[in-house]
Amino acid sequence: MSKGKEKEKAVASLIAGATAGGVEAFTTYPFESLKTQLQFASTDGKRPTPYGLLRETLAQRGLKGLYAGCTAVVIGNAAKAGVRFTTYDYFKNLLRDDEGKLSAPRSMLAGLAAGMAEAVIAVTPSETIKTKMIEDSKRSQPQYKGMIHATRAIVAQEGWRGIYQGVVPVMLRQGGNSAVRFTSYSTLKQLVQGSVSPGQTLPGYITFGIGSMAGIITVYTTMPLDVVKTRMQGIHAHAEYRNSFHCFYRIISEEGVLRLWKGTVPRLGRLILSGGIIFTTYEKVYPIVATALP
Template identity: 55%
Template sequence: MAATEGEKLKKTNPLFSLASGTFAGAVEGFATYPIEYTKTPPNPLAIARDTVRDHGITGLYSGCGALVVGNAVKAGGKLSGPRSLLSGLGAGMMEAIFAVTPSETIKTKLIDDQKRIKPKYPPGLVSGSMAIIRDEGLHGIYRGLIPVMLRQGANSAVRFGTYSTLRNFVQGSSRPGQPLPGGITFGIGAIAGIVTVYATMPLDVIKTRMQSLEARTLYKGTFDCTFQILRQEGVLAFWRGATPRLARLMLSGGIVFTVYEQSIESLERMFG
């Protein structure tokens, strides 16, 4: 009889799950960061070209530390829990409060700042974060909390719900009781990323606008931001930038789940 997802998780050492999720999140954050950097419209390729010209290849990684740390913390927390839609929603909202909002706000501000002719903040994670906090206070790194909670909750619910459903289907129909090969895991994770992009893109657009350097002067709050985008740019603006985000989340889903599953197997072989 095929092992259920719940049985598999019960057999997994929670410390192995935490370590594997943290490692997977950090690998994914670093590997996909150049795509994250260039996803801002209107022309991602022009942004990448100009950034490399002005700041070198390392310019594409401005603010990368914030994303890697945030991914490591959030993946370490959620990959160890039950992979259901409801638990994914709750876990996503909790990670938004404790990990994602500060790290992504800092990341977004550092990226925006480094695209200026004369950047205001130093590009490093620690120095850049301290400069932002001195400038805007702790409230500044929690700007956009509501859209981040909504986006992260929806992301986790859709991503893990899709991955869990597809994984159980494939494993139950073709490989009962056996671990899935890395290529199949990567493909399932990539499909989960595609579904996540189109289901949650409006929340990602609102989140990014609310965390920008100009948010303080442009928007009164999350609902005002949403209304202004709809009124001034139309409903399709909520899916602008979906293509580069699609590329990132396809890779992200494939990398996270593949690294996580392989890491779990390696740790269990090494330590029982």
């Protein structure tokens, strides 16, 4: 493949991935908000259910309460997905064998590299701002007036290090997420394509279903990393935890191992939809963008 074609493919992956990420983030954000609130619930003595927390949030703060921190996540998710698909395609092509095939272990390695890249470039800053804004929104007098104000306040109070709070668990989570999700999706897609005519494009509902299954597998595999990540990005994390390993130890010793799967239900709801939406949107947008490029 010529360098020009490779560049066009990278640009198409970036645009299609960013579009898919933005659509997915806005659509599924209420699940993300509930998951984050549930993961903080044990630190304030409450033990709410997802449904109970949903009713409480809507009653006290309305729909706006469910979308606290959404702007940061939509922007971050668009950037994240763009980086994810671009880097995954790059490493996937790099790791193909002489026949152009990509084994499951190599697909996992490509996904791991993509996850690490997106964690550093896009995910950690947006996740930190989102997490702090959700926790702050539950106060009687929230201090953050919006994403830009929150970013300025965090930098003023904690420096740029505050924006990258929890970068280690984010890298571990995103690396694990992408490795598991892309491998699951690729493997399931190959199995399904083996039962259809060669060259036949899979219908959108089948792509959605495969993506959703990949999302389910991803949730249960990586949930502990997500809980540690959320705790490490809280407003008072720097005063409570020395590092990610100390956070992990405290959760297990003080709250029990099962607390590492707190927030599974709303995260499961999000990633089932997320996997379906993001892969379906990407598969539909990519050929349009690739064809439109000069």
